[in-house]
Amino acid sequence: MATKKSVSSLKEGDLKGKRVFIRVDLNVPLDDSFKITDDTRIRAAVPTIKYLMSNGARVVLSSHLGRPKGVTPKYSLKPLVPRLSELLGVEVKMAGDCVGPEVEKMVAEIPNGGVLLLENVRFYPEEEKNDPEFAKKLASLGDLYVNDAFGTAHRAHASTEGVAKHLKPAVAGYLMQKELDYLVGAVSNPKKPFAAIVGGSKVSSKIGVIESLLEKVNILVLGGGMIFTFYKAQGHKVGSSLVEEDKLNLATSLLEKAKSKGVSLLLPTDVVVADKFAADANSKILFRGHWLEFCKGMIFLIVVPANSIPDGWMGLDIGPDSIKSFSETLDTTKTVIWNGPMGVFEFEKFAAGTEAIAKKLAELSGKGVTTIIGGGDSVAAVEKVGLADKMSHISTGGGASLELLEGKTLPGVLALNDA
Numbered sequence: 001m002a003t004k005k006s007v008s009s010l011k012e013g014d015l016k017g018k019r020v021f022i023r024v025d026l027n028v029p030l031d032d033s034f035k036i037t038d039d040t041r042i043r044a045a046v047p048t049i050k051y052l053m054s055n056g057a058r059v060v061l062s063s064h065l066g067r068p069k070g071v072t073p074k075y076s077l078k079p080l081v082p083r084l085s086e087l088l089g090v091e092v093k094m095a096g097d098c099v100g101p102e103v104e105k106m107v108a109e110i111p112n113g114g115v116l117l118l119e120n121v122r123f124y125p126e127e128e129k130n131d132p133e134f135a136k137k138l139a140s141l142g143d144l145y146v147n148d149a150f151g152t153a154h155r156a157h158a159s160t161e162g163v164a165k166h167l168k169p170a171v172a173g174y175l176m177q178k179e180l181d182y183l184v185g186a187v188s189n190p191k192k193p194f195a196a197i198v199g200g201s202k203v204s205s206k207i208g209v210i211e212s213l214l215e216k217v218n219i220l221v222l223g224g225g226m227i228f229t230f231y232k233a234q235g236h237k238v239g240s241s242l243v244e245e246d247k248l249n250l251a252t253s254l255l256e257k258a259k260s261k262g263v264s265l266l267l268p269t270d271v272v273v274a275d276k277f278a279a280d281a282n283s284k285i286l287f288r289g290h291w292l293e294f295c296k297g298m299i300f301l302i303v304v305p306a307n308s309i310p311d312g313w314m315g316l317d318i319g320p321d322s323i324k325s326f327s328e329t330l331d332t333t334k335t336v337i338w339n340g341p342m343g344v345f346e347f348e349k350f351a352a353g354t355e356a357i358a359k360k361l362a363e364l365s366g367k368g369v370t371t372i373i374g375g376g377d378s379v380a381a382v383e384k385v386g387l388a389d390k391m392s393h394i395s396t397g398g399g400a401s402l403e404l405l406e407g408k409t410l411p412g413v414l415a416l417n418d419a
């Protein structure tokens with residue numbers, strides 16, 4: 001991929017008084033009371049915004065949050081305004097929409113060095129369809145375009161790709177550049193053995209990536225919500241765990257492909273199951289053929305030999321046997337890329353697998369292994385245990401970093417002007 005023009009090539013003369021439409025990825029995790037639980041992506045967006053502000057630009061910030069279907073108040077970007085204002089040192093104004101006359105009026109009122117945050121761009125289905133008319137409407141809010149949303153660069157959406165066709169120049173922000181510089185270097189010629197750990201809940205978008213990963217890695221470790229599609233494909237009972245029914249054949253062929261390529265593909269041998277998706281769910285572990293039940297912090301052994309998840313129960317974390325075997329395998333690696341938590345780490349009961357893998361990777365970093373963590377929730381999990389600064393690279397993009405690793409060109413990058 002050709003080197004792309006950078007925001008650093010734009011000077012005060014290019015920026016002063018200009019409306020800069022900047023796409024950032026502020027898709028941060030929020031708790032039930034809309035408190036930001038990890039602000040990594042907001043902090044990562046700050047250098048480019050500050051650069052534009054200090055050169056007198058009028059900054060129009062655009063982002064998505066979550067995957068809303070139409071206007072959904074729970075996915076409003078409003079809760080982010082105080083933290084964004086604090087980090088930027090200005091009062092960030094917020095528009096109630098991302099296109100339309102009201103927004104146009106607010107954009108016209110942005111002073112030099114001021115910032116306006118647009119409402120969630122995914123409130124419009126046209127965004128994900130990369131609708132040309134919608135892209136044009138977004139483009140009408142800026143004189144030039146900066147894309148700093150590395151985490152969304154693998155999506156060809158109106159605000160990440162379509163809009164670049166209408167604004168000149170269309171350049172990469174500092175975060176985008178930093179991510180590409182590090183990741184392209186690290187994954188084009190990785191030190192081997194090279195392992196990928198893939199978990200999380202975006203099964204349908206990430207299971208496809210596994211096929212290409214099998215061409216690149218020596219070891220593939222699967223955890224999180226990813227595993228049950230594989231279990232089910234092998235004929236195991238998965239209870240009410242997360243499963244992508246239409247990916248069962250793909251899962252079978254991936255297992256076969258791993259075998260034929262000589263890639264060691266590790267699935268968890270034990271899982272923590274819960275009777276509902278909740279912090280206070282009843283839970284137990286299928287451990288070496290026995291169910292271990294949690295009870296007020298203690299574990300009781302219930303001698304019920306079993307080798308499958310019973311109906312009405314769902315797998316929400318990997319178990320102790322898996323942690324041990326994953327850790328032993330990771331000890332043999334020289335490069336590890338990790339995307340997707342091993343379990344529902346947001347609930348304490350199901351955080352052990354993710355925390356153990358985070359600790360293992362931090363330990364390996366200290367021994368010279370290259371460790372790359374990507375993805376909003378994976379990074380949040382590593383931050384939660386205070387180990388982010390121990391890793392070689394914390395990437396703001398999970399899917400985006402995996403697609404880069406596959407050797408794909410990211411549409412959000414491709415659309416930018418060449419240097």
Ligand SMILES: Nc1ncnc2c1ncn2[C@@H]1O[C@H](COP(=O)(O)OP(=O)(O)O)[C@@H](O)[C@H]1O
Nearest residue numbers: 200201202224225316343344375376377378398
């Ligand atoms: N077994 C599981 N079942 C359902 N959800 C899971 C499971 N394991 C992990 N998750 C969820 O996956 C989410 C993160 O997935 P994903 O978005 O793919 O990761 P990232 O944001 O790091 O790319 C977390 O919110 C976590 O609770």
Ligand SMILES: O=C(OP(=O)(O)O)[C@H](O)COP(=O)(O)O
Nearest residue numbers: 027151152375376397398399400
């Ligand atoms: O969180 C994101 O991706 P990630 O979970 O792969 O890191 C990005 O904001 C992209 O979101 P999307 O996967 O809903 O397009």
